[in-house]
Amino acid sequence: MNVSFDFDGSVALVTGASGALGSAVCEAFADAGATVAAADVVEPDDEDALLDAGEGIQFYQGDFTDEESVERVVSEVVEDHGGLDYLANVAGTWRGGTPIEETDADTFDFLFDVNLKTTFLASKHALPHLREGGEGDDRGGAIVSVSARSSLEGGEGDGLYRASKAGVRLLTETLAEENSGEVRANAVMPSVIDTPANREMMPDADHETWVAPADIATTVLALCSDATSVTSGAAVPVYGEA
Structure with a gap:
């Protein structure tokens, strides 16, 4: 079954747009007719x-760990395109390899800044515009954020990553509660994403079981579409065959 979406006339802001998943989400929105504001520090x-x-x-350079930068980018997007309908919080990263007792505090700050603070700041400054963008639209405004399968339990060597992604999931549930009936908020939870960086890091893994960025992007669009108009506060598995 082929799936298609129609986002003609809508505006979507995608953070982490220069990465493998962010760029796939940008392309999916653009292919569906949306105007895409692609934001990244890179x-x-x-x-x-x-x-x-x-x-x-259209690319917007900005550091989404910095509130002034986020506020500026969101304002520019709204000014350039007349509003904002969707936010995809894709900005994120992974660090691991050491137990908690051997992990320095800078790693904690880095992971929580890039994975959780970016989601918080982008959502905070996008929400007023998403409410306006959803008026008169059956879909309403929507936020989709990227959590992780590993956020569901503890594990060895990457506890801070897991904790930061669990924060994304809980923040998503809070956004859904606080904006019920106005802006929907959901998360996707990938396992291992099939990216060049991950293949280089894990060359001996079974890459066929990993999930492709384009497939995750399709789920992001589905969570912004009419098909999920009654879905908010969900954490949706996008595991592939992993």
Whole structure:
């Protein structure tokens, strides 16, 4: 069964847009007719960027761990495009390899800043515009954030990553409660995403069981669409075959 979406006339802000998953979400929204505001601290011409900014996708440089930067980018997006309908909180990263007692505090700050603070700040500043964007629209405004399967339990060596992603999940539930009937908020929970960086890090793993960024992007769009108009506060597994 082929699945298609129609987001013509809507505006979607995607954080972490230069990464593998963020760029896939940008492309999916653009292919569905949305105007995409692609935000990242890494610009598209950087050698590590995977975003192909072009028709339907406009890049906004900003550090989403910094509140002034977030406020500026959101204001620019609304001014440029007349509003905001959807927010995809994709910005995130992984660090691990050591037990808690051997992990320095800078790693804690880094993971909670990139994984959780970005979600908090983007949601905080997007919400007033998402409420306005949802008026008169059956879909309403929507936020979709990226948590992780590993956030459901503790584990060895990457406890801080798991904790930060659990925070994303709980923040999502809070956003759903506080904005019930106005803005929907849901999370997706990937297992291992099939990205070039992950393949380089785990060359001997069974990559066929990993989930493709494009498939996760489809779920993100589904959670913004009419198909899930009564779904809010959910944490949706996107595990692939892992």
